[in-house]
Amino acid sequence: MLPISLEFFPPKTPEGSAKLRAVRQQLYALRPEFCSVTYGAGGSTQDGTFRAVSEILAEGVRAASHFSCVGATRAKVREELGMLQSLGARQLVALRGDLPSGYGMGGEFHYASDLVEFIRAETGDTFRIEVACYPEVHPQARSPETDMQAFAAKVRAGADSAITQYFFNADAYFRFVDEARKLGLDVPVVPGVMPITNASQLLRFSDGCGAEVPRWIRLRLQGFGDDAAAIKEFGADVVARLCERLQAGGAPAIHFYTMNQAAPVLEICRRTGWSG
Numbered sequence: 001m002l003p004i005s006l007e008f009f010p011p012k013t014p015e016g017s018a019k020l021r022a023v024r025q026q027l028y029a030l031r032p033e034f035c036s037v038t039y040g041a042g043g044s045t046q047d048g049t050f051r052a053v054s055e056i057l058a059e060g061v062r063a064a065s066h067f068s069c070v071g072a073t074r075a076k077v078r079e080e081l082g083m084l085q086s087l088g089a090r091q092l093v094a095l096r097g098d099l100p101s102g103y104g105m106g107g108e109f110h111y112a113s114d115l116v117e118f119i120r121a122e123t124g125d126t127f128r129i130e131v132a133c134y135p136e137v138h139p140q141a142r143s144p145e146t147d148m149q150a151f152a153a154k155v156r157a158g159a160d161s162a163i164t165q166y167f168f169n170a171d172a173y174f175r176f177v178d179e180a181r182k183l184g185l186d187v188p189v190v191p192g193v194m195p196i197t198n199a200s201q202l203l204r205f206s207d208g209c210g211a212e213v214p215r216w217i218r219l220r221l222q223g224f225g226d227d228a229a230a231i232k233e234f235g236a237d238v239v240a241r242l243c244e245r246l247q248a249g250g251a252p253a254i255h256f257y258t259m260n261q262a263a264p265v266l267e268i269c270r271r272t273g274w275s276g
Contacts, residue, residue, distance in 0.1 A: 002246075002251065003254075004274065006027055006265070007037075011260070022262075024059065024061075027265060028059070030265070030274070034063060035062070036163075036255075037049045037056070037064070039066035039067060039097065049066060063091065064093050069114065071107040074108050091128040091130070112132070116158050116159050130160065132162065132165065134147060134164065135172040135176035136210060139209065148180070148183065161188040162187055165192060167191070168211075168239075173189075176189070190252060190255050193255065193256050193268075195236070195264035196217075196234070197231070197261065198231070203218065235264070236268055
């Protein structure tokens with residue numbers, strides 16, 4: 001069984017928080033290495049992120065806070081690092097972050113590599129730092145080459161490991177890792193995996209973030225129409241086979257984008273034999 005990690009987003013309501021607590025308890029059966037919590041554009045969900053991180057730590061599981069630097073000052077980042085340390089968090093996912101609509105770059109950090117460098121300078125080895133990478137190329141990158149150089153800058157600034165944007169083409173992941181190794185970037189590159197549960201949501205989200213949904217998957221999903229059960233069955237099979245190929249090809253771990261749902265991840269792990 002590969003090591004796994006899980007990503008959640010911070011709920012916005014008390015009901016959502018209660019539901020996520022139940023989801024986490026179900027998924028802890030998979031013995032995740034850590035759970036990460038996302039961070040809103042411009043810090044809009046900072047408080048929710050830190051609350052969820054605190055709860056996960058209290059449940060006895062390692063927690064990694066997403067840490068966005070868009071629009072941030074060094075003083076603000078320093079303050080938030082102190083807050084995370086006081087919570088007992090020792091792992092971060094360092095990101096530039098998405099720019100809110102109509103928002104200029106601003107702030108004192110232009111790239112995630114600037115943030116990684118600052119965290120290392122401020123806190124030494126206190127935090128394990130994860131960074132993002134894009135096997136199918138970041139949608140705002142000028143070219144695959146410049147995107148790889150951006151990843152290299154994050155690693156050389158002090159990142160410990162990387163988590164990929166989700167994908168459905170394993171070849172893209174393996175090629176990315178090969179190209180990273182040729183540049184001397186030897187940090188673990190953990191594939192991010194997205195369960196398929198809702199066709200229209202997946203296609204809309206993928207179009208927005210630059211993740212490629214292969215034509216055969218897109219057509220099959222469209223062919224199921226509103227048959228939710230068929231979509232979930234097909235999706236579980238596709239993603240389980242993807243995970244098996246990633247394991248066979250030497251991926252060091254799997255990071256699941258859970259969308260705050262337990263059942264899809266548990267079913268994928270059952271089909272791959274990772275459910276213990």
